Amino acid sequence: MGLQVAQIGEGALIAALGKIFGQGKNVKNQLFGIGDDGAVLAPSSLATVATMDLAVEDVHFKTDWSTAKQIGAKVAVANIADIYAMGGEPHFLLVGISLTGQEEVEWVLDLARGIADEAKKVGAQVIGGDTVRGEKITIAITALGNTSEPIYRSGAKVGDQLVISGLPGASAAGLALLKADKRELFPEIVNAHLQPSVDGKRAHALISAGATAMCDLSDGLLVDVTRISEASGVGIKINLDHLNLSSLTKAGTSLAVDPMSWVLTSGEEHLFIATLPASAALPEGVLRIGEVIHGLGVEVSGEFSDAQISEKNTWQHFEK
Amino acid sequence: MGLQVAQIGEGALIAALGKIFGQGKNVKNQLFGIGDDGAVLAPSSLATVATMDLAVEDVHFKTDWSTAKQIGAKVAVANIADIYAMGGEPHFLLVGISLTGQEEVEWVLDLARGIADEAKKVGAQVIGGDTVRGEKITIAITALGNTSEPIYRSGAKVGDQLVISGLPGASAAGLALLKADKRELFPEIVNAHLQPSVDGKRAHALISAGATAMCDLSDGLLVDVTRISEASGVGIKINLDHLNLSSLTKAGTSLAVDPMSWVLTSGEEHLFIATLPASAALPEGVLRIGEVIHGLGVEVSGEFSDAQISEKNTWQHFEK
Structure with a gap:
């Protein structure tokens, strides 16, 4: 057992975190970072995009399933993906962490490394935050980015194609494998749950x-497409018959689950869902899964039962 | 007992919060707010200031001591004060809340009202955030502001006066009264702990x-002045002999505590500590408490023991 957070105290912890995150000098567009009341960012002629995500131990991650680096990476990616989804480029993260104090210092530093690594991959930097004590580990990340032209959920037009930047489902499948204690059977699928990645190039x-x-x-696909439908005041028809689910089929068979249910409801994988003009050519790897129609609401066709859809249609944070 | 969060679900909760925070249209400098992946803020020719603070139930607040509005206000003020302390004007807040789901909906909406009220007082607006489930209530707020000329901790010069925007101590005194179950004796002092205010005009x-x-x-005064000393590479001499502690003296007597210990160590009250040129006239209400000298470290003189200082000198978030 290494040193615990409570043994080294807050000052030493923040100093160690500051080294991992960089001290914030000489960073593009940043005047000052960690170590003052707030970070100061240089003026920009572009619009700013700002997002926040919270992740709570035993709700969003489990320390016996995930490494500290995976947990940090997962929360960072969730935020970074939101910036890309608005048509932005991620530049800065603020990281708030509540810790019990009993964590090993190395575990906390690995959490920070997971965040810093994902930030670095996309050219972003941690510039500030807060460390506090709590009974459960909670991680709050705010991401800030810039955009010359924001893309909202509300712009879908009748006739547009509905597309997604990859096959969804792996995160839910990975969670199901973890719950069934079968993580060793399909490590890649489990990893997609534990440490999802984000592909900014696909967003671009x-x-x-x-x-x-x-x-x-x-x-989840149904929830997120419904949000586009509602925000844009249009109907959306989803057709999943042509999707190739082979990467999920074996895992589905091993758990006696229809993999299509994962496709419909899997969240936290941070693929991009978009509507494109009917004439637009699909970028590489992007799948066409439907079209925008007159009316309201989301219709789904494909080989699965209506009951399956309506049951899984909503994802409630506060359900027990 | 009113409706609980888990009974109305996340969608209805976010819709109700959106009404309290305003839907984010027609807000100064804001293109789009709550309801998309992120908020979009119009370009600014000024530098941006960004801060984050976390508050955890039973560590930073207790629901049997504070009302929901007080809790929301307290966390909002902590963030807003950080923006002022950097020489900025607060404009936007992102609010992340973890809830058990068992809270009454009205309690959560009052929490939001507390945040929205403090934001409104300073001309700021809640533009986004996140709601998640957790075992303890945790509130994360990110504040964003603008500044034409940031003020850092690192700019103190030898010969400067050390000043503070009011008498510190009330927050620690209020907490001591709550712990001793004597809140009814000095309600104003207790209120300074439960719902500190921030005076942006004094910062200006x-x-x-x-x-x-x-x-x-x-x-706390000693901790925060030490940070200015370290960041600026100067010594600071504090002299508290001339402070008028009368507002704290009765509470001190009733608890058999030297009120000077509250002055030295009380935090979370968000007064402003600044260094001013020797020739500067003190703004109204501002107290001179020392001067910047050659050397390093903080010296304190006044009527109290050295032991008292060294014991209280550091405030450790992770100490038990």
Whole structure:
């Protein structure tokens, strides 16, 4: 057992975190970072995009399933994806962590490394935050980015194609494998749950293709497409018959689950859902899964029962 | 017992919160707010100031001591004060809340009202955030503001006066009264702990007077002045002999505590500590408590023992 947070105290912890996150000098567009009341960012001629996500131990992650680096990476990615989903480029993260004090210092530093690594991958930097004591580990991340042209959920037009930047389902499948204690059977699928990745280049490609509306897949395909439908005041028809589910089929068989249910409801994988003009060519790897129609609401066709959809249609944070 | 959060679900809760915070249209400098992946803020020719603070139930607040509105107000003020302390004007807040789901909906909406009220007082607005489930209530707030000229902790110069925007101590005294179950004796002092206020005009006055360094009183006078000393590479001499402690004396007597110990260590009251040029006239209500000298470290003189200082000198979040 290494040193615990309570043994080294807050000052030493913040100093160690500051080294991992960088001290914030000589950073693009940043005048001053960690170590004052707030971070100061240079003026920008672009609009700012600001998002916040919270992750709570035993609700959003379990320390016996995930490494500290995976947990940090997962929360960072959730935020970074929101910036891309608005048509923005992520630049800065603020990180708030509540700790019991009994954590090993190395565990906390690995958590910070997971956040810092994901930030670095996209050219962003941690510039501030807060450390406090609490009974459960909670991580709050605010991401700040810039955009010259924001993409909202509300821009979908009748006739647009509905597309997604990859096959969803792996996060839910990975969680199901973990719950069934079968993580060793399909390590790649489990990893997609424990440490989802975000592909900013795909977001850029969707914007270049003329995306009229966009969001990331946070709460499941049905929920997130419904949000685009509601925000844009249009109907959306989803057809999943042509999806190739082979990467999920074996895991589905091993758990006696229809993999299509994962496709419909899996969240937290941060693929991008967008609507594109009918004439737009699909960027590489992007799948067409439907179209925007007159009316309201989301219709789904494909090989699965209506009951399956309505049951899984909503994802409630506060359900027990 | 009213409706609980788990009974109305996340969608209805977010809709109700959206009404309290305002839907974010027609807000100064804000293109889009609550309801998308992120908020979008119009470009600004000024630097941005960004801060984050976390508050955890039973560590930073107790629901049997404070009303929901007081709790919301307290966390909002802590953030807003950080923006002022950097020489900025607060404009936007992102609010992340973890809830058990068992809270009454009205309690949560009152929490939001407390945040919204403090934001409104300073001309700021809640533009986004996150709601999640957790075992304890945790509130994370990110404040964003603008500044034409940031004031850092690192600018104190030898010969400067050390000043503070009011008499510190009430927050610690209020907490001591609550712990001793004597809240009814000194309700105003207790209120200073439960719902501290922030006076942006005093921050402005200090900046106009030429503040060379500034911070807010978050962790106690000795801790916060030490941070200015370290960041600026100067010594600071504090002399508290001339302070009029009469507002704290009766409470001190009733608890058999030297009120000077509250003055030295009370945090979370968000007064402003600044260094001003020797020639600067003190703004109204501002107290001179020392001067910047050659050397390093903080010396304190006044009627109290050295032991008292060294014991209280550091405030450790992770100490048990």
